[in-house]
Amino acid sequence: MLTVERPPSATFIRLQERLRGAAGRAISDYRMIEKDDTVMVCLSGGKDSHALLSILLDMQRRAPVPFRLIAVNLDQKQPGFPADVLPAYLESLGVAYHIIEADTYSIVREKIPEGKTTCSLCSRLRRGVIYRTAKAIGANKIALGHHRDDIIETLFLDMFYGGRIKAMPPKLVTDDGYHTVIRPLAYCTEKDLATYARHMRFPIIPCDLCGSQENLKRRAIKDWLKQQDKEFPGRVDNIFLALQSVTPSHLADTTLFDFANLEPGRHAAPEGDILFDEETLERGALRLSSVNGPRIHFVKAENSDKIKD
Numbered sequence: 001m002l003t004v005e006r007p008p009s010a011t012f013i014r015l016q017e018r019l020r021g022a023a024g025r026a027i028s029d030y031r032m033i034e035k036d037d038t039v040m041v042c043l044s045g046g047k048d049s050h051a052l053l054s055i056l057l058d059m060q061r062r063a064p065v066p067f068r069l070i071a072v073n074l075d076q077k078q079p080g081f082p083a084d085v086l087p088a089y090l091e092s093l094g095v096a097y098h099i100i101e102a103d104t105y106s107i108v109r110e111k112i113p114e115g116k117t118t119c120s121l122c123s124r125l126r127r128g129v130i131y132r133t134a135k136a137i138g139a140n141k142i143a144l145g146h147h148r149d150d151i152i153e154t155l156f157l158d159m160f161y162g163g164r165i166k167a168m169p170p171k172l173v174t175d176d177g178y179h180t181v182i183r184p185l186a187y188c189t190e191k192d193l194a195t196y197a198r199h200m201r202f203p204i205i206p207c208d209l210c211g212s213q214e215n216l217k218r219r220a221i222k223d224w225l226k227q228q229d230k231e232f233p234g235r236v237d238n239i240f241l242a243l244q245s246v247t248p249s250h251l252a253d254t255t256l257f258d259f260a261n262l263e264p265g266r267h268a269a270p271e272g273d274i275l276f277d278e279e280t281l282e283r284g285a286l287r288l289s290s291v292n293g294p295r296i297h298f299v300k301a302e303n304s305d306k307i308k309d
Helices: 010-029 047-062 085-093 104-111 119-137 148-162 190-200 217-231 235-243 283-288
Strands: 038-042 068-075 096-101 141-143 171-173 180-182
Touching: 010 047, 010 190, 038 047, 038 119, 047 068, 047 190, 068 119, 085 096, 096 119, 119 141, 148 190, 148 217, 148 235, 217 235
Parallel strands: 038 068, 038 141, 068 096, 141 180
Antiparallel strands: 171 180
16 A cells, blocks of 8 residues: 655654754854855764754755765664664765774773763763764864753753852853854753754654663752743743843852952943832843744755764
8 A cells, every 4th residue: 555645744844844943043143154065964873963954954954155064873883783773874865974883882881880860971981982083084163963842951950069069051162172063052042952853753762871860969860840830821831031141240259250359439230130020020021022933034055975883
């Protein structure tokens, strides 16, 4: 029997446009991708990295400037890892790709006691492999699939457990100074990405190394934020807006603001002592109405050449 593919629903088209628009704004706001960039897209096999690759491929076709995409997957040698799934999928997309093999799984299992959180060491090992791979294939940009909720969760993790105000920046330069890390999904919500992944039927590969550790601190923060958003709609949006609107004079970091030499008679700091006036507190609600911002339109550009190991 011949199977006829159904056209996408209006709901899915709106979702797709919302994600494209959010990613386009992030790329534009932080100048993430520019002419002739070679962008290494880190594909873990999870919903977020799949969505990242899909959205960037679409943008590559529409972009006003040419840039190259190379998908890279790190095979960490986890037992039972379906090594054939991603190569077959990437072949079907016609995208350039590399599969990198590095037995970080054994190292993590050897170093981390049973029941303890493996994510920290695992991420450090992965980061080293990713940086070396980017250099080897000539990529000047490294695209990661972290989204808005990841960024907010990291903010609270660092505050609650690290004693510092720090999150995941949408763009940063690597410690070795060779590459720029970008997070094009910085304005996208996890909820939208999960819905998009279900519609797209990506070949999801779960992480068996840490996926079963339900007591992770990040999970607790995630659940708490979901409850906040449920009880107070718009609160999580405001938290992300706060990351984009920082007043150093009203924090306590002497490296960001010269408190020692602050005295009457000098120019007042921006926002001054009106920070907690009622009309100032209402600003966040007003700003939420412009979160979606203008749409960004792209024109077609050529796909990257096909490469694989």
